[in-house]
Amino acid sequence: MYDSIIIVGATATGKTSLSIKLAKKLNANIINADSMYIYKDFNIGTAKPTKEEMSDVKHFLIDFVNPSCEYNVAIFRQNASDILAKLKSEHILPIVVGGTGFYIDSLIKNYSYGQSEKNFKIRNELENLLKNKGKEYLYNYLIKIDPDSANNIHINDTKRIIRAIEIKLTTDNVKSKIPNTCDVILKNPLIIGLYLDRKELYDKINNRVDIMINNGLIEEVTYFYNKGFTPENCNAMKAIGYKEIVSYIRNEMSLSETIDKIKQHSRNYAKRQITWFKKNPDIHWFNSNDKNILESILVLYNKNA
Numbered sequence: 001m002y003d004s005i006i007i008v009g010a011t012a013t014g015k016t017s018l019s020i021k022l023a024k025k026l027n028a029n030i031i032n033a034d035s036m037y038i039y040k041d042f043n044i045g046t047a048k049p050t051k052e053e054m055s056d057v058k059h060f061l062i063d064f065v066n067p068s069c070e071y072n073v074a075i076f077r078q079n080a081s082d083i084l085a086k087l088k089s090e091h092i093l094p095i096v097v098g099g100t101g102f103y104i105d106s107l108i109k110n111y112s113y114g115q116s117e118k119n120f121k122i123r124n125e126l127e128n129l130l131k132n133k134g135k136e137y138l139y140n141y142l143i144k145i146d147p148d149s150a151n152n153i154h155i156n157d158t159k160r161i162i163r164a165i166e167i168k169l170t171t172d173n174v175k176s177k178i179p180n181t182c183d184v185i186l187k188n189p190l191i192i193g194l195y196l197d198r199k200e201l202y203d204k205i206n207n208r209v210d211i212m213i214n215n216g217l218i219e220e221v222t223y224f225y226n227k228g229f230t231p232e233n234c235n236a237m238k239a240i241g242y243k244e245i246v247s248y249i250r251n252e253m254s255l256s257e258t259i260d261k262i263k264q265h266s267r268n269y270a271k272r273q274i275t276w277f278k279k280n281p282d283i284h285w286f287n288s289n290d291k292n293i294l295e296s297i298l299v300l301y302n303k304n305a
Contacts, residue, residue: 006108010195012208032059040067048062049062067236101276130158141165156243193284205263212241244265
């Protein structure tokens with residue numbers, strides 16, 4: 001019997017909508033596995049599910065972390081593990097939904113993340129490299145020593161880039177493959193992957209960015225910026241959409257350039273997500289436009305019921 005359902009895929013492939021429909025059919029609860037949905041009040045730029053969307057199905061790990069707090073995959077793994085244990089005791093099926101590959105892998109693979117001791121000497125050296133040679137140099141270095149980690153970290157997320165390099169240099173193990181002494185949390189999940197034709201996906205991403213701008217993304221970012229949150233001191237503000245708007249607020253780019261950059265970075269991120277999930281042979285892939293997708297997933301699930 002499947003112990004859970006996991007829904008993955010690139011941004012804008014319809015994971016949220018499908019998960020809610022499936023949860024209603026199976027009386028399931030949803031656990032978020034998107035690294036940006038966790039932050040309180042970061043709503044428009046993250047495309048977080050609305051309160052209306054979540055009203056009929058119980059959701060966990062959404063909108064619960066103050067943006068000033070540090071949150072990482074190791075904390076996520078523990079939070080999700082606690083919730084999964086509770087749902088199991090209550091005989092409630094969990095549906096894990098998200099596009100953050102590290103978060104998903106922390107539940108289904110025998111890896112741990114970010115648990116090596118911090119090495120401040122190495123970290124200071126890397127921060128000096130960042131200052132003197134730039135983020136591109138540092139990101140290319142991570143690609144060289146740990147391409148798997150680089151695949152799932154945005155070039156602007158310099159804090160995570162530095163941490164990944166630090167772990168590699170400290171342990172002589174890539175961040176994505178540090179052995180874990182704990183058991184795999186989800187031992188028998190049904191993993192569903194959603195995809196779209198590349199052109200259609202990119203068109204949806206571009207349209208989603210336009211909608212975000214019209215819905216007040218600039219105002220949302222400005223609000224946090226005026227409260228003192230910047231990409232330099234807040235991980236959430238390094239997210240795609242937020243960092244670019246900060247550049248616009250600082251008069252470093254025009255509005256049209258900013259929107260183009262958000263679209264470009266979003267498409268690049270989607271490409272990295274696809275590459276990450278395609279490595280997993282256990283994923284059952286469905287085109288998001290498939291009209292029978294819900295019924296087909298239910299058939300798959302019930303075969304192992």
